[in-house]
Amino acid sequence: MPRALVLVVGLVLLLLGCRKDERAEAPSPAPSASATTLAQAQAPEPPPGDPAKGKTLVAKFECNRCHEGTGLEQPKLDQDCVRCHQEIHAGTYQASASTLSKWQKTIVHFRETPSLANIGGRLRRGFIEKFLLEPHDVRPHLDTSMPRLAMTPEEARDVAAWLTSSATPAPAVALEGASVEKGSAIFEAKGCRQCHEYTGAPRAALPAGVADLEGKGERMARALAPDLRYVRERMAPGELVRWLDDPKAQKPDTLMPKTPLSPDEQRDLAAFLFRAELAPKIAKIIPPRLPVLDRKVTYEEVSRRVFRNTCWHCHAEPDYAIGDGGPGNTGGFGYRPRGLNLAEYEGIQAGYVDDKGERRSIFSPMPDGTPRLVYAMLARVREEAGQTDPAVRGMPLSLPPVTPEDIQLVETWIAQGRPQ
Numbered sequence: 001m002p003r004a005l006v007l008v009v010g011l012v013l014l015l016l017g018c019r020k021d022e023r024a025e026a027p028s029p030a031p032s033a034s035a036t037t038l039a040q041a042q043a044p045e046p047p048p049g050d051p052a053k054g055k056t057l058v059a060k061f062e063c064n065r066c067h068e069g070t071g072l073e074q075p076k077l078d079q080d081c082v083r084c085h086q087e088i089h090a091g092t093y094q095a096s097a098s099t100l101s102k103w104q105k106t107i108v109h110f111r112e113t114p115s116l117a118n119i120g121g122r123l124r125r126g127f128i129e130k131f132l133l134e135p136h137d138v139r140p141h142l143d144t145s146m147p148r149l150a151m152t153p154e155e156a157r158d159v160a161a162w163l164t165s166s167a168t169p170a171p172a173v174a175l176e177g178a179s180v181e182k183g184s185a186i187f188e189a190k191g192c193r194q195c196h197e198y199t200g201a202p203r204a205a206l207p208a209g210v211a212d213l214e215g216k217g218e219r220m221a222r223a224l225a226p227d228l229r230y231v232r233e234r235m236a237p238g239e240l241v242r243w244l245d246d247p248k249a250q251k252p253d254t255l256m257p258k259t260p261l262s263p264d265e266q267r268d269l270a271a272f273l274f275r276a277e278l279a280p281k282i283a284k285i286i287p288p289r290l291p292v293l294d295r296k297v298t299y300e301e302v303s304r305r306v307f308r309n310t311c312w313h314c315h316a317e318p319d320y321a322i323g324d325g326g327p328g329n330t331g332g333f334g335y336r337p338r339g340l341n342l343a344e345y346e347g348i349q350a351g352y353v354d355d356k357g358e359r360r361s362i363f364s365p366m367p368d369g370t371p372r373l374v375y376a377m378l379a380r381v382r383e384e385a386g387q388t389d390p391a392v393r394g395m396p397l398s399l400p401p402v403t404p405e406d407i408q409l410v411e412t413w414i415a416q417g418r419p420q
Helices: 003-012 034-043 051-060 083-092 097-106 123-134 154-165 181-191 220-222 228-233 236-245 263-275 299-307 345-350 372-384 404-415
Strands: none
Touching: 003 299, 083 097, 123 154, 181 263, 220 263, 228 263, 236 263, 299 345, 372 404
8 A cells, every 4th residue: 555545544643633414403593694704704814924934834734745835845646645546546656457446446535635826815814824723624525624733823823824925915896786686696597506515595506407516527626616605704805706707817726617707797796605694504413422332342343444444544554554654653744753553453552652752552541531542533523513622633633533333333342351
């Protein structure tokens, strides 16, 4: 298996810290989105950070391993997560046909991530800074999401300053006189829903003769299309209108087509995206924690369903991984090496290296008595519902949570004494 495959799945760094379905939970009363997020979008930008420090930090956090457009050189193929997976699926990766066939069936994640090229010409610096500290899912058709890195507020401000340092500000655009109703009709007539969700707004119908893209082969364009609910906090009206006028002029590698729109239509569509009344965001339900099983659970079953299915990609020994041991073992993405090998029974029992350089068990109880390994998996479930834990990052980082049934399997195995 290629070294990049070991590194790729989730930037998983255990013990440090989509389509993502949102199921209804009684939401607390909230002000209308048009009142709150538009005010945020029009708020003054925070003081700028230091771009030079930001460039150094982009290298420290190895942003170029997942994103193009960082201003850094392209990493080697075996450390370029997305490019490696794309070559595997294209059949151009240097491996036997049988190996490629096997990998093409199992490699699901990190086949596309958004480019950061000219991000400052599209997104507000303040949004980038806040997003780095509090990442949330803005692409509902993409399984992966931005990981919650160990980044300080000062570092986030400097990184945002670097990423936006070469941007040309867009001319200010006033939306007075623009029509939300006309913008809604344009949104529907142009078939924007083919790629974009706009959660909280009435769901637009597709024009006659225009097919829904899901399952039609345009997987990458749809996967990278952001939820337009967040336009208000991500962009200013000027940036949005400039983007609608000619997307490729702002981001040459974008899959967003240039849609014929008059200046008035651009302003109307911008008014719809900035001012339409939105329903409160639906909270994700945290599924109940399942009790331990009565039946016997073996290490082989846990390894096959959980450790080797997800964890070992970032927690393995270099020889086993055909590369380094992944960021959860040998370090990476701003994290120190933890020496945790989840590919083999002996490595699992050996535990991880803490901040003091001492070996610790991944089964040691947390304050509530939950084994640390299980606690990290449960923390990822809570993160998806917006509940972050400052002490532990949920695992697998940036990937969908492990299912309740698989968490139950791991917890049962631990409760039974971790039999080999």
